[in-house]
Amino acid sequence: MPPASPSTARALNDRLALRLLQHEGPLTAGQLKTLTGLSRPTVADLVERLQGSGLIHVVGEAGAERRGPNARVYGIVADQAHLAAVDVRMNSVAVVVADLLGTTLAEAAAPIDAAGGIENAVGQAVGLVERTAREAGATRLHSVGVGAPGLVDPTTGELRDSSGLPAWHRRLVVALQERLPATVLVANETNLAATAERRYGAARDHDTFVLVWLSLGIGAAVVLDGSVRRGASGGAGELGFLPVPGTNGLPSAGSCDGGFHSLCGSPAIMELGAEHGLSVPEGADLHEPPAAALVRAAVAAGTPDADAFLDALATRLALGAASVAAVLDPGCIVLGGETGHAGGPDLAARVQDRLAPLSPVRTEVRASTLGGAAILSGALLAAQQAAQDALFPSGT
Template identity: 60%
Template sequence: MPASPSTARVINDRLALGLLQEQGPLTAGQLKQLTGLSRPTVADLVERLGAAGLIDVVGESGATRRGPNARLYGIAADRAHLAALDVRTEGVVVLVADLVGRVLAEASVPIGGDTGTGPAVQRVVAAVAGAMGRAGVDGLHTVGIGAPGLIDPATGDLRDSAGLPAWHRSLSAALQERLPGARVTVENETNLAALAEQREGAARDRDTFVLLWLGHGTGAAVVLDGTLRRGASGGTGEIGFLPVPRTPTVPSATDCSGGFHTLAGAAAVVALGAEHGLPAPSAADGPGAAEVVRVAVERMLAAADGTVDASRPKPRGRQPSESAAEGADHRFLTALADRIAIGVASVVAVLDPGCVVLGGEIGRAGGEVLAGLVAERLRRMSPLSTEVRAGALGGSAVLRGALLTARDRAQDTLWSDPPRPPLPS
């Protein structure tokens, strides 16, 4: 049964808007070529989307071309504005962006552990308002929040999780009250990092993969056949609670101590570095542990090159030579790879994803060297062929994923009710 004219317009409009989002500004001729639609149909949809304020003329194609055929059409970036928040135990990072995801303003709010719920929430709300002011934005269409902990799949709310500050659970409601016209959504931070790595990072060519988050804590995100899997209770990927060997106890329902977190969380990585004589960072958090790993990788590669200049760029995928294999840096990284491989092998045995991305600050700091060491151990532990990749976005993946999610949801809302042609006069 052929589509009705109104349904066909909906399909064509969404197709054109999607292409303009993915490929940037396009001429009517380029839209015709990419969509396969007729010239009159493209001209009609361009006029309709422009009248609805969804697209603008943003320039011309070619310095020597002029006239209607040279006009470049793009998404109307100012049609709606977005905010993205990366909520951590120790503070929040905020971005305000336009509809195409261009960042207009940023803010960072440190929050100490002794800060009460009310003051903490007020600081974050004030930071969002301040970023909006610097961006010249009066209101927000969609706010995307990335936070640690479990997200209730039925309500979309952050569940009460042991060890997380109470202000995390109050933030969404406070922002909704401050921004009554906005859509405020919360997603698990590791899931957002996986989205960002798939769209813009190390997993762009993979429909099925697992992101192993290695930062202040540990987590995993599972993407199967292009779909993020959350589980019945929203707890897919809570790998920090995975019981593992080499720990003095087992985790409980309220405490992941004794689980994989005890082997590969930031504090454990910093302690492992100290055991191998590496300098201690200023804080045993995600960035601090990442610095320990980064220094070890750079010094090991410098030793392999026979140079003391560890700051100069190294070839991609560079692995240490046997002459550097006996150093403390190498021993530290191999011990860390042994620990990480336990978690990776457990995930691979159950899911067989074919690809595991080592994300977070630690995964990015370890780069190809740490990924290669983990892959080597995994080959000895599992019969399943699995590629291990270093994350490309590091700790910024959560914020980027929150922004991508906010942009997608805003666009879906704006584009779901397509503009109708004007009535004849």
């Protein structure tokens, strides 16, 4: 392989320095030299280049405790680009606007009333994004990451039409692209959540794992060797359609009824709770899905009925986990979404105990540390990556 040209080498060095400044925080030229392994003149040149391009600036000084001039500390110019993350739920939208470093500047959430038609619902959602951007002081959004339920075509990046999802979902993505002067990236919500769990949450020490998403519905994200695997059509991880024993039926191409969803979806969990004499307690968080509130209360109660409910739920979850382990051998399964987060280590331990006798491979089961917030975190990471790829030198 021929050596890189001087211009390509410079771009690669600049990109390396920017990545270090992003992940390690503000650094001196001496610290950049140590971390990159580059020579002092090379680091001096790249610092001058990056300052000249407006990507970094002096944010302070270091070395007041020693003799001689203080060393300048350099940081990324965070307002070089503003980003947004959008979490599209069945009947609501949540938005976060941040700077290039991912620091939150404004956030908002609102229900979406679809009674007035598709365009009215879309107008409510896009309006929320625009208002939140203005509150953050962002005159222009560079990149917008959108997390949505359903299938996303891995080739075109479009949200595919799916039965059971509101019609305004697909139109929203198009409207964001039309009304915002920004790069709009849409991804399946569970895949984004897995990205966030790997960066910030329960899977920080795993390059290979499966996130089982437990919320109003059921899904999964497959991460192998550090990469999210979406499948040929974007349908990898449709765990709700998995045929499992105990459902008195089989799923079909158009419905997950009879599949794993019938055992562990939100309605099934509520029915299971009722069978054990449990219900959502008064005073529960109204923003939390009922199934998550029920599981959270059962974990806190510690009564015989609550324990029996959690054991029964863990037995059901272990059926799906056993199929995942047998096919993928991920080594780690994270119970995510609001319900997985609500169950915490207690529910995860119960599932692991019941999974062990069913699977020939050892699989650790962990609880999400991010819960439903993982979608926005993952969408923001996607927007941040897109902006950095566009702004940071690429060497091409």
